[in-house]
Amino acid sequence: MGRMVEVTELALRDAHQSLLATRMAMEDMIPACEDLDHSGCWSIECWGGATFDACIRFLNEDPWQRLRTFRKLMPNSRLLMLLRGQNLLGYRHYEDGVVRRFVAKAAENGIDVFRIFDALNDVRNLRTSIDAVKAVGKHAQGSISYTISPVHTIAAFVDLAAQMVDMGCDSICIKDMAGLLKPQPAYDLVKGIKSRCGDNILVHVHAHATTGVTLVSYMKALEAGCDIVDTAVSSMSLGPGHNPTESLIEMLEDTGYETRVDLQRILRVRDHFAKIRPRYREFLSEFSGVDTEIFKSQIPGGMISNMESQLKAQSAGDRLQEVLAEVPKVRRDAGYPPLVTPSSQICGTQSVFNVLMGRYKVLTGEFADLMLGYYGATLGEKNAEVVQKAVEHAKKPIIDVRPADLLKPEWEQLRSQALALEGCNGSDEDVLTYAMFPQVAPKFFKTRGQGPKNVGREPGVTKAAPGAKHREPSSHEPTRYVVTLNGQEHKVTVAPAA
Amino acid sequence: MGRMVEVTELALRDAHQSLLATRMAMEDMIPACEDLDHSGCWSIECWGGATFDACIRFLNEDPWQRLRTFRKLMPNSRLLMLLRGQNLLGYRHYEDGVVRRFVAKAAENGIDVFRIFDALNDVRNLRTSIDAVKAVGKHAQGSISYTISPVHTIAAFVDLAAQMVDMGCDSICIKDMAGLLKPQPAYDLVKGIKSRCGDNILVHVHAHATTGVTLVSYMKALEAGCDIVDTAVSSMSLGPGHNPTESLIEMLEDTGYETRVDLQRILRVRDHFAKIRPRYREFLSEFSGVDTEIFKSQIPGGMISNMESQLKAQSAGDRLQEVLAEVPKVRRDAGYPPLVTPSSQICGTQSVFNVLMGRYKVLTGEFADLMLGYYGATLGEKNAEVVQKAVEHAKKPIIDVRPADLLKPEWEQLRSQALALEGCNGSDEDVLTYAMFPQVAPKFFKTRGQGPKNVGREPGVTKAAPGAKHREPSSHEPTRYVVTLNGQEHKVTVAPAA
Numbered sequence: 001m002g003r004m005v006e007v008t009e010l011a012l013r014d015a016h017q018s019l020l021a022t023r024m025a026m027e028d029m030i031p032a033c034e035d036l037d038h039s040g041c042w043s044i045e046c047w048g049g050a051t052f053d054a055c056i057r058f059l060n061e062d063p064w065q066r067l068r069t070f071r072k073l074m075p076n077s078r079l080l081m082l083l084r085g086q087n088l089l090g091y092r093h094y095e096d097g098v099v100r101r102f103v104a105k106a107a108e109n110g111i112d113v114f115r116i117f118d119a120l121n122d123v124r125n126l127r128t129s130i131d132a133v134k135a136v137g138k139h140a141q142g143s144i145s146y147t148i149s150p151v152h153t154i155a156a157f158v159d160l161a162a163q164m165v166d167m168g169c170d171s172i173c174i175k176d177m178a179g180l181l182k183p184q185p186a187y188d189l190v191k192g193i194k195s196r197c198g199d200n201i202l203v204h205v206h207a208h209a210t211t212g213v214t215l216v217s218y219m220k221a222l223e224a225g226c227d228i229v230d231t232a233v234s235s236m237s238l239g240p241g242h243n244p245t246e247s248l249i250e251m252l253e254d255t256g257y258e259t260r261v262d263l264q265r266i267l268r269v270r271d272h273f274a275k276i277r278p279r280y281r282e283f284l285s286e287f288s289g290v291d292t293e294i295f296k297s298q299i300p301g302g303m304i305s306n307m308e309s310q311l312k313a314q315s316a317g318d319r320l321q322e323v324l325a326e327v328p329k330v331r332r333d334a335g336y337p338p339l340v341t342p343s344s345q346i347c348g349t350q351s352v353f354n355v356l357m358g359r360y361k362v363l364t365g366e367f368a369d370l371m372l373g374y375y376g377a378t379l380g381e382k383n384a385e386v387v388q389k390a391v392e393h394a395k396k397p398i399i400d401v402r403p404a405d406l407l408k409p410e411w412e413q414l415r416s417q418a419l420a421l422e423g424c425n426g427s428d429e430d431v432l433t434y435a436m437f438p439q440v441a442p443k444f445f446k447t448r449g450q451g452p453k454n455v456g457r458e459p460g461v462t463k464a465a466p467g468a469k470h471r472e473p474s475s476h477e478p479t480r481y482v483v484t485l486n487g488q489e490h491k492v493t494v495a496p497a498a
Numbered sequence: 499m500g501r502m503v504e505v506t507e508l509a510l511r512d513a514h515q516s517l518l519a520t521r522m523a524m525e526d527m528i529p530a531c532e533d534l535d536h537s538g539c540w541s542i543e544c545w546g547g548a549t550f551d552a553c554i555r556f557l558n559e560d561p562w563q564r565l566r567t568f569r570k571l572m573p574n575s576r577l578l579m580l581l582r583g584q585n586l587l588g589y590r591h592y593e594d595g596v597v598r599r600f601v602a603k604a605a606e607n608g609i610d611v612f613r614i615f616d617a618l619n620d621v622r623n624l625r626t627s628i629d630a631v632k633a634v635g636k637h638a639q640g641s642i643s644y645t646i647s648p649v650h651t652i653a654a655f656v657d658l659a660a661q662m663v664d665m666g667c668d669s670i671c672i673k674d675m676a677g678l679l680k681p682q683p684a685y686d687l688v689k690g691i692k693s694r695c696g697d698n699i700l701v702h703v704h705a706h707a708t709t710g711v712t713l714v715s716y717m718k719a720l721e722a723g724c725d726i727v728d729t730a731v732s733s734m735s736l737g738p739g740h741n742p743t744e745s746l747i748e749m750l751e752d753t754g755y756e757t758r759v760d761l762q763r764i765l766r767v768r769d770h771f772a773k774i775r776p777r778y779r780e781f782l783s784e785f786s787g788v789d790t791e792i793f794k795s796q797i798p799g800g801m802i803s804n805m806e807s808q809l810k811a812q813s814a815g816d817r818l819q820e821v822l823a824e825v826p827k828v829r830r831d832a833g834y835p836p837l838v839t840p841s842s843q844i845c846g847t848q849s850v851f852n853v854l855m856g857r858y859k860v861l862t863g864e865f866a867d868l869m870l871g872y873y874g875a876t877l878g879e880k881n882a883e884v885v886q887k888a889v890e891h892a893k894k895p896i897i898d899v900r901p902a903d904l905l906k907p908e909w910e911q912l913r914s915q916a917l918a919l920e921g922c923n924g925s926d927e928d929v930l931t932y933a934m935f936p937q938v939a940p941k942f943f944k945t946r947g948q949g950p951k952n953v954g955r956e957p958g959v960t961k962a963a964p965g966a967k968h969r970e971p972s973s974h975e976p977t978r979y980v981v982t983l984n985g986q987e988h989k990v991t992v993a994p995a996a
Binding site for chain 2: 213253289
């Protein structure tokens with residue numbers, strides 16, 4: 001009795017990424033830090049690819065400075081970041097030297113726990129990151145991208161976990177990005193990992209609330225021995241986000257499980273974000289309920305809206321149902337990749353092409369790369385005929401090595417490119433920012449001196465700047481606003497995502 | 499393995515009562531009936547006090563006709579209604595003859611399952627209803643009003659259930675109106691009832707989703723042997739409403755529990771209400787997230803807003819915190835009544851009086867009646883000093899008999915009063931409508947001939963009728979609208995609740 005359940009609070013990263021299109025500015029997070037630092041959470045998730053991207057793309061904020069501020073304001077907490085293995089925070093494979101530099105700099109600037117995943121669950125894409133984290137003495141968490149398919153059995157996932165432990169991981173995360181993890185598989189999976197890897201390997205479950213079942217899955221995971229779960233304060237929870245921290249604490253009463261989380265601190269954090277959230281309502285996810293369709297379609301909501309706009313651009317908006325029926329076939333042909341970034345976009349776009357132009361008449365370069373192994377290995381067998389088409393299309397060989405093995409050292413080149421940019425301060429952090437987002441970094445370096453902007457809007461005190469007009473959703477013009485925050489006027493320009 | 503879990507769908511009653519201020523018109527429910535009738539649910543909840551009230555107060559719709567329509571459209575389903583014991587659907591105790599007539603007429607018009615509760619959990623207030631239900635050969639479900647207090651132990655609730663079974667109930671409902679039922683008490687309570695009353699007594703759990711924990715409580719209740727749970731299709735769920743039907747079905751996969759609910763039918767019902775719901779957004783509950791405050795304050799959200807407006811009317815809006823601190827004391831003095839209608843209003847108003855005028859300097863008539871036993875007995879001991887003040891204030895004796903024992907036969911008088919009203923059709927149903935809502939029925943009888951109105955508004959096609967102006971929330975003027983529904987214009991007048 002009285003077994004301790006640890007909690008990771010997501011408000012500062014995945015919660016606003018899922019609910020507010022990652023737009024929350026640092027100034028709106030700072031007031032919550034002291035309470036979070038004393039909340040008793042096992043870790044505070046606060047950094048990752050999308051928040052890094054949003055910092056330089058929308059908020060004119062240095063993501064490294066954001067991390068250093070978190071570190072300073074939460075000296076008692078483990079800070080956790082999400083890392084896409086060999087992709088780091090970007091969308092391509094980086095050469096090992098860049099991976100090692102990135103991890104070292106992230107650790108130096110404040111990260112304690114690196115949650116490392118690969119979209120295809122190819123553990124070879126995790127190895128360098130794990131080694132780099134261990135080399136700087138930090139916590140390496142190997143993360144399973146949870147999905148459902150004929151080849152994704154409990155046994156297969158347990159094997160993955162065992163490989164990650166063998167590679168030196170300190171803990172294992174079951175990362176359920178889409179709310180697909182049901183109670184019984186949650187139980188079986190945690191039980192399986194614990195019995196295979198030993199009770200002293202921490203098991204951490206991360207689930208989204210989208211389908212409405214995952215708080216029950218947390219309960220069953222805890223009964224199976226899960227050590228840590230991820231939640232977000234209620235004012236930053238539910239819908240495409242996560243289960244509420246307060247609900248987790250309350251549900252455990254008298255169950256024999258308890259948390260060390262200080263509910264009063266968490267309620268203060270909740271009140272803070274409840275006050276802040278309406279300023280971002282322009283970015284607020286429209287969906288706030290529960291949707292169980294994904295259990296059947298296995299197609300995440302974000303992927304459906306992507307495909308819809310692709311179809312509309314081709315004046316084929318009426319063919320969505322055909323595309324939705326095509327996705328599972330494309331996924332099967334590709335060896336059942338989990339449908340997460342980037343595999344969801346790759347399979348989705350290929351499905352659109354298949355419907356509009358005939359099955360595999362045209363292959364996207366990315367889909368060909370996926371079929372040929374350039375993203376890594378999939379758990380399922382690929383369709384040999386489609387692989388052959390990819391060979392013909394891409395005029396590249398099939399590879400079965402780790403994709404990054406084909407890369408040459410690139411640090412010096414990235415460094416000289418970055419240093420040539422106006423406003424680059426010459427630090428390794430700046431080189432890494434450029435390496436992650438080479439299209440966005442140049443503009444950011446140039447404007448960085450103007451300081452962070454906050455794209456939230458105080459309800460009721462927004463007024464149009466001279467010459468500004470009401471923002472049309474379809475407009476490609478940046479729109480200027482004068483926003484009054486806490487009595488101070490800020491000139492804000494909102495530009496569409498590149 | 500494969501134990502069957504039964505489901506009661508709430509979309510037609512408690513779901514829109516909780517989410518849309520009970521305003522859904524029959525025409526918006528009819529299209530869902532065929533799918534619901536073939537959905538495989540154990541029962542369809544479709545009738546109760548607030549829907550009856552809203553029919554005649556806002557929708558100019560005959561609630562008996564609504565019931566007959568449900569009966570006709572769902573011939574294969576058990577129709578369930580919520581009955582407030584000796585209060586029937588009204589706000590006072592009725593004499594036994596009226597109770598028997600009401601139950602017989604409800605059964606004759608279509609009700610199969612009567613869920614019978616008393617706000618104080620005084621089983622004497624249930625006896626006549628239970629007997630009347632059994633006399634007409636229908637299913638009598640005794641319902642426990644779940645609450646938390648020092649006297650509301652698992653053992654006390656199990657005693658209540660045993661008394662209800664002894665009184666002839668066919669099943670027991672644990673009715674958690676506020677989302678207070680946590681997983682472990684859910685487990686213990688179901689286990690306790692099953693072991694005391696026998697496995698063949700069906701146990702039915704009804705919980706709201708407000709605190710975010712109750713789907714987990716359903717899981718634990720099922721593990722303890724619970725037979726039936728209440729849910730609502732996802733488009734009519736969450737916030738102050740209930741857990742989503744689809745989530746319940748999905749969460750059970752591979753657990754050894756299954757439902758006979760047809761997910762495809764339920765998804766069609768969901769789609770229907772997803773389309774309809776925006777028409778009622780004017781009535782939509784503002785709260786759609788999770789709130790765990792009630793675990794601490796034990797004061798339902800609706801009760802807090804009532805007290806706030808009472809305070810504001812006395813220019814004492816700044817004293818809410820004092821009142822919130824007073825409520826638990828008043829509740830203790832009153833013997834720990836569950837805080838539901840009408841005890842929540844009675845204790846809330848007395849708390850406001852105590853803060854504004856000194857503790858128990860002034861007693862409301864209703865609070866005095868509560869203290870003197872005129873609503874029935876409470877589980878806890880009452881504060882003797884406050885009882886004495888109630889005697890002095892009300893100049894009425896303390897009673898310990900069943901309150902309805904003091905009432906004289908009243909049917910003939912109700913009947914002659916009703917028949918004297920313009921538009922009364924002379925049926926027993928009309929007499930009962932008058933008996934339930936004597937202030938509202940006269941106007942309804944007069945306007946009934948104009949047919950039902952729908953207070954929903956088609957987004958984008960609302961236009962003001964000549965002379966109508968934008969409705970101010972504080973206005974006491976009825977406002978007229980011309981609403982275009984399915985291409986037909988309806989003139990609608992929205993009047994504030996009396």
